[in-house]
Amino acid sequence: xxxxxxxxxxGMWASPFVRRVEITLKIKGIPYEYVEEDLRxxxxxxxxxxxxxxxxxxxxxxxxxxxxxxxxLEYIEETWKNGPxxxxxxxxxxxxxxxxxxxxxxxxxxxxxxxxxxxxxxxxEAHEKAMKEVFEKLTVFEEGMKDFFPSGTPHFEDENIxxxxxxxxxxxxxxxxxxxxxxxxxxxxxxxPLVYSWVTALNEVPAVKESxxxxxxxxxLIQFLRRNAPHRSSEA
Amino acid sequence: MAEVKLKGTWPSPFSYxxxxxxxxxxxxxxxxxxxxSxxxxxxxxxxxxxxxxxxxxHGGKPIFxxxxxxxxxxxxxxxNxxxxxxxxxxxxxxxxxxxxxxxxLDRWRLFRTTAGEEQEKAKKESLEMLRALExxxxxxxxxxxxxxxxxxxxxxxxxxxxLEVIEDLVGVKLIExxxxxxxxxxxxxxxxxxxxxxxxxxYSEMLLYLKREGITF
Numbered sequence: 001x002x003x004x005x006x007x008x009x010x011g012m013w014a015s016p017f018v019r020r021v022e023i024t025l026k027i028k029g030i031p032y033e034y035v036e037e038d039l040r041x042x043x044x045x046x047x048x049x050x051x052x053x054x055x056x057x058x059x060x061x062x063x064x065x066x067x068x069x070x071x072x073l074e075y076i077e078e079t080w081k082n083g084p085x086x087x088x089x090x091x092x093x094x095x096x097x098x099x100x101x102x103x104x105x106x107x108x109x110x111x112x113x114x115x116x117x118x119x120x121x122x123x124x125e126a127h128e129k130a131m132k133e134v135f136e137k138l139t140v141f142e143e144g145m146k147d148f149f150p151s152g153t154p155h156f157e158d159e160n161i162x163x164x165x166x167x168x169x170x171x172x173x174x175x176x177x178x179x180x181x182x183x184x185x186x187x188x189x190x191x192x193p194l195v196y197s198w199v200t201a202l203n204e205v206p207a208v209k210e211s212x213x214x215x216x217x218x219x220x221l222i223q224f225l226r227r228n229a230p231h232r233s234s235e236a
Numbered sequence: 237m238a239e240v241k242l243k244g245t246w247p248s249p250f251s252y253x254x255x256x257x258x259x260x261x262x263x264x265x266x267x268x269x270x271x272x273s274x275x276x277x278x279x280x281x282x283x284x285x286x287x288x289x290x291x292x293x294h295g296g297k298p299i300f301x302x303x304x305x306x307x308x309x310x311x312x313x314x315x316n317x318x319x320x321x322x323x324x325x326x327x328x329x330x331x332x333x334x335x336x337x338x339x340x341l342d343r344w345r346l347f348r349t350t351a352g353e354e355q356e357k358a359k360k361e362s363l364e365m366l367r368a369l370e371x372x373x374x375x376x377x378x379x380x381x382x383x384x385x386x387x388x389x390x391x392x393x394x395x396x397x398x399l400e401v402i403e404d405l406v407g408v409k410l411i412e413x414x415x416x417x418x419x420x421x422x423x424x425x426x427x428x429x430x431x432x433x434x435x436x437x438x439y440s441e442m443l444l445y446l447k448r449e450g451i452t453f
Contacts, residue, residue, distance in 0.1 A: 091311040099304045
């Protein structure tokens with residue numbers, strides 16, 4: 001505690017992976033310094049702290065760097081023992097949380113965005129197919145989540161959000177910006193009522209709300225990425 | 237103690253990761269070989285999401301994904317720890333299992349099934365990954381875990397054994413001793429650890445299998 005504990009977060013305003021670290025630090029009341037990186041012109045410090053992947057986020061605690069957002073979250077949980085816990089105590093419940101976090105992380109990063117961009121770029125059959133894939137993945141997730149919310153409606157008091165909540169809202173919290181930019185409905189309250197109400201409830205939590213990127217700036221960025229996304233002819 | 241079952245398939249390196257962890261901690265378990273070409277309804281019920289193995293079932297409760305299973309095993313059976321005590325050291329050890337998901341093995345699948353520019357790119361990416369492992373992962377240590385093997389060594393076990401078979405199959409050597417001396421030494425040291433040595437799929441059988449089925453993992 002005190003001057004001994006210097007925490008610096010290297011990030012980028014639009015990155016969901018950075019956002020989840022920010023939300024976690026806020027929830028736990030950990031003071032930190034934030035350094036915005038220009039990903040087209042990465043700082044020497046970032047390259048030094050993350051020589052393997054050269055990516056954000058990187059958390060530097062007392063001079064020691066940690067990379068990979070989910071690893072950072074676990075590190076924060078283990079190091080700052082006072083304050084709210086983001087993982088359950090029971091190992092089996094933890095395994096479930098880690099599995100689903102890994103599932104939406106992999107599905108979202110690897111193919112959801114690709115599917116969405118293909119869907120936005122294509123028309124007719126290709127578009128239908130791409131959207132179908134997106135919805136299938138969300139449905140699998142929706143079904144899996146019924147286990148976590150047997151009463152149906154997630155609500156959060158006193159910012160008691162956990163690992164999976166943080167991963168979900170970091171990826172989908174800005175879905176309205178994604179939907180506006182791509183001209184598609186991604187989280188449809190009719191198709192995926194649980195995920196929709198969950199994300200909506202999370203966006204009201206102060207730590208999450210504060211970390212949400214500005215809507216218009218996000219829309220502009222996604223439109224830019226969509227225009228410049230590499231053309232994948234072999235992928236559906 | 238509640239019953240432990242492991243549903244796996246031969247010769248998947250992901251199944252072996254769990255086998256090694258269980259054996260290193262001396263945890264008795266029942267191994268069930270799953271025939272992937274004829275998936276049992278029970279397996280699909282347990283793991284409808286990925287429809288893949290391995291699945292660890294402890295006291296009737298299923299846990300999926302080898303990286304998640306390894307963490308679970310470490311938490312429930314703390315003897316012969318696979319992770320260090322210090323949170324920072326743990327964070328460093330954990331990065332590797334995540335990293336290994338987009339592993340050299342994945343790249344090799346690309347390498348085999350593509351040609352020309354795409355193949356060159358796959359090769360380049362594989363080499364970059366190996367370089368990162370060589371310099372930052374291993375450094376001066378004998379194992380990723382230090383003097384003894386740990387969770388990162390287990391996660392990268394695929395590189396030690398499976399990659400060699402694939403190199404044989406494809407006819408290209410990635411881990412050459414003069415290019416990656418530490419990694420090369422690590423593959424030998426890793427396979428010398430008794431528990432690992434006794435629990436590796438037979439080389440020639442794997443070669444035959446891969447020739448027949450392709451790289452299914």
